[in-house]
Amino acid sequence: MxxxxxxxxxxxxxxxRHLSGLLAAGASRVTMAxxxxxxxxxxxxxxxxxxxxxxxxxxEPGLAVVAPLVGVFYRAPQPGAAPFVEVxxxxxxxxxxxxxxxxxxxxxxxxxxAGRVTRIAAxxxxxxxxxxxxxxxxxxxxxxx
Amino acid sequence: xFATVLIANRGEIALRVVRTCREMGIRTVVAHSTADxxxxxxxxxxxxxQIGPAAPKGSYLSIPAVIEAARAAGAQAVHPGYGFLxxxxxxxxxxxxxDLVFIGPPPEVMARLGDKAAARREMASYGLPxxxxxxxxxxxxxEAAEVVDRIGYPVIxxxxxxxxxxxxxxxxxxxxxxxxxxATRAAAQAVFGDGRVYLERFCDQARHVEVQVLADRHGTxxxxxxxxxxxxxxxxxxxxxxxxxxxxxxxxxxxxAAAVAGARAAGYVGAxxxxxxxxxDGFHFMEINCxxxxxxxxxxxxxxxxLVREQIRIAAGLPLKAGQHxxxxxxxxxxxxxxxxxxxxxxxxxxxxxxxxxxxxxxxxRVDTHGYAGWRVTSDYDSLLAKVIVWAxxxxxxxxxxxxxxxxxxxxxxxxxxxxxxxxxxxDEPDFIAGVHGTDLLSRMTQETP
Numbered sequence: 001m002x003x004x005x006x007x008x009x010x011x012x013x014x015x016x017r018h019l020s021g022l023l024a025a026g027a028s029r030v031t032m033a034x035x036x037x038x039x040x041x042x043x044x045x046x047x048x049x050x051x052x053x054x055x056x057x058x059x060e061p062g063l064a065v066v067a068p069l070v071g072v073f074y075r076a077p078q079p080g081a082a083p084f085v086e087v088x089x090x091x092x093x094x095x096x097x098x099x100x101x102x103x104x105x106x107x108x109x110x111x112x113x114a115g116r117v118t119r120i121a122a123x124x125x126x127x128x129x130x131x132x133x134x135x136x137x138x139x140x141x142x143x144x145x
Numbered sequence: 146x147f148a149t150v151l152i153a154n155r156g157e158i159a160l161r162v163v164r165t166c167r168e169m170g171i172r173t174v175v176a177h178s179t180a181d182x183x184x185x186x187x188x189x190x191x192x193x194x195q196i197g198p199a200a201p202k203g204s205y206l207s208i209p210a211v212i213e214a215a216r217a218a219g220a221q222a223v224h225p226g227y228g229f230l231x232x233x234x235x236x237x238x239x240x241x242x243x244d245l246v247f248i249g250p251p252p253e254v255m256a257r258l259g260d261k262a263a264a265r266r267e268m269a270s271y272g273l274p275x276x277x278x279x280x281x282x283x284x285x286x287x288e289a290a291e292v293v294d295r296i297g298y299p300v301i302x303x304x305x306x307x308x309x310x311x312x313x314x315x316x317x318x319x320x321x322x323x324x325x326x327x328a329t330r331a332a333a334q335a336v337f338g339d340g341r342v343y344l345e346r347f348c349d350q351a352r353h354v355e356v357q358v359l360a361d362r363h364g365t366x367x368x369x370x371x372x373x374x375x376x377x378x379x380x381x382x383x384x385x386x387x388x389x390x391x392x393x394x395x396x397x398x399x400x401x402a403a404a405v406a407g408a409r410a411a412g413y414v415g416a417x418x419x420x421x422x423x424x425x426d427g428f429h430f431m432e433i434n435c436x437x438x439x440x441x442x443x444x445x446x447x448x449x450x451x452l453v454r455e456q457i458r459i460a461a462g463l464p465l466k467a468g469q470h471x472x473x474x475x476x477x478x479x480x481x482x483x484x485x486x487x488x489x490x491x492x493x494x495x496x497x498x499x500x501x502x503x504x505x506x507x508x509x510x511r512v513d514t515h516g517y518a519g520w521r522v523t524s525d526y527d528s529l530l531a532k533v534i535v536w537a538x539x540x541x542x543x544x545x546x547x548x549x550x551x552x553x554x555x556x557x558x559x560x561x562x563x564x565x566x567x568x569x570x571x572x573d574e575p576d577f578i579a580g581v582h583g584t585d586l587l588s589r590m591t592q593e594t595p
Contacts, residue, residue, distance in 0.1 A: 069196075069207075069209070070194060070195070070214050102209045129195040129214075130195045
């Protein structure tokens with residue numbers, strides 16, 4: 001996308017707002033144009049809201065780090081930053097492994113116990129429900145349950 | 146019209162709202178706690194979002210959780226049902242700030258009328274008759290004693306933020322006043338987070354009669370007739386009916402006109418209920434309920450209108466289709482609340498798993514319930530299990546039909562008890578059958594049967 005003239009910044013902001021709405025609704029390819037401003041986004045389709053999908057059952061109690069509240073899950077402290085954890089990382093009890101944003105408040109997600117991350121169960125930026133598994137851990141030292 | 150409505154409630158009312166939304170072609174998403182994962186409303190809705198733990202504070206009463214659920218669900222509107230956040234003006238404001246339509250009155254109207262002492266003053270200023278009492282809230286025991294000196298005993302102390310029959314004490318002598326004043330303040334602070342109280346004269350044999358109103362955003366205000374809710378236990382309604390029996394037509398019309406005038410003057414929008422006490426000296430305004438009420442089905446049965454549908458249409462900005470002359474209540478409707486309580490043990494909550502749950506059927510019999518065999522009634526929430534509603538051309542026929550319906554209702558499970566035996570006794574009570582009972586009916590019956 002080319003440089004945007006300053007007078008178009010308000011328009012751009014408005015278009016971005018619409019765009020984020022369309023992406024939130026699940027669109028995977030969006031083209032928007034107005035005057036000198038043209039926006040094209042492909043891919044980036046977001047998963048459907050959890051409302052439409054039953055949450056994964058917490059079938060492995062103690063092994064999943066679950067959402068402490070309903071909101072939007074973020075894997076990193078800010079856009080563009082490195083995620084708090086990746087698959088294969090070892091986490092310690094009390095370590096922050098993500099964020100759930102609810103009404104513009106950033107709520108840290110903490111690991112309750114030690115373990116190695118085996119799977120990231122929720123997508124970055126996706127809405128999550130209360131108690132929805134976010135990460136799966138393999139307990140430290142092969143401990144089970 | 147809204148494409149998706151989030152239902153921020155549980156139990157029978159959540160299912161009730163799901164049903165009307167489906168009839169209107171609206172997608173429903175139920176916000177629920179962990180305890181309600183398998184509820185009938187969750188099963189019936191198009192989708193569900195788990196918003197928090199069983200304790201309502203973290204789920205049904207959590208404004209951020211409900212708002213996030215609505216956003217995740219892509220909802221345009223939120224139906225709050227009754228109880229929980231239904232009369233929370235802050236919640237309605239937060240909805241608006243998040244581009245969600247709150248299905249209920251405007252927040253500023255709710256805030257004004259939600260303060261019962263202020264609503265009393267406001268309605269008096271519009272010319273509605275109010276019971277003698279304090280001008281507003283009373284701030285000390287001395288002030289309360291001054292009011293009593295003026296109006297005499299018995300009095301009732303009520304929480305300004307009260308509702309649902311909680312935060313009230315009847316005081317019959319000066320000896321009880323101090324303790325009752327302090328206890329009501331403490332209870333109001335604990336239950337509603339607001340310890341302010343006010344005083345009214347208490348009428349022992351009064352009847353509790355309320356008028357249902359509907360008001361749209363285009364200036365139309367209708368009343369849908371009245372309901373008699375005199376059969377109460379500790380200010381909790383057990384049996385409701387429409388119309389109120391043995392009420393002179395002139396009084397009926399006067400009360401309806403007062404409710405419409407009050408709603409219009411207050412700028413009311415949505416479905417609301419004006420509660421009145423009817424005593425020998427006429428009728429007196431008590432409070433306004435800014436929400437759908439538990440007993441709304443009796444009005445639906447006699448008017449043929451779906452009140453939840455009207456609420457949703459009004460919230461969407463549509464004008465009311467009916468005019469006042471189109472509303473012609475017909476016949477008699479009765480509602481009995483079947484609660485998971487043990488009448489033999491002071492109505493103590495009696496929750497448990499419903500091993501058997503067979504609601505009644507038959508002609509002109511409606512059951513609003515979220516119960517099913519296998520459902521576990523928990524003690525986390527109120528004990529309402531089902532509402533049995535019947536309609537008949539006349540009152541005696543309606544009573545007979547209700548007796549028949551309750552006799553059919555089979556509810557069984559370890560530890561589970563219901564109010565059905567108490568309801569049967571009410572239906573056999575001569576004063577009830579004659580339609581001359583007041584709010585003291587149940588307490589008199591309890592004293593008579595040891």
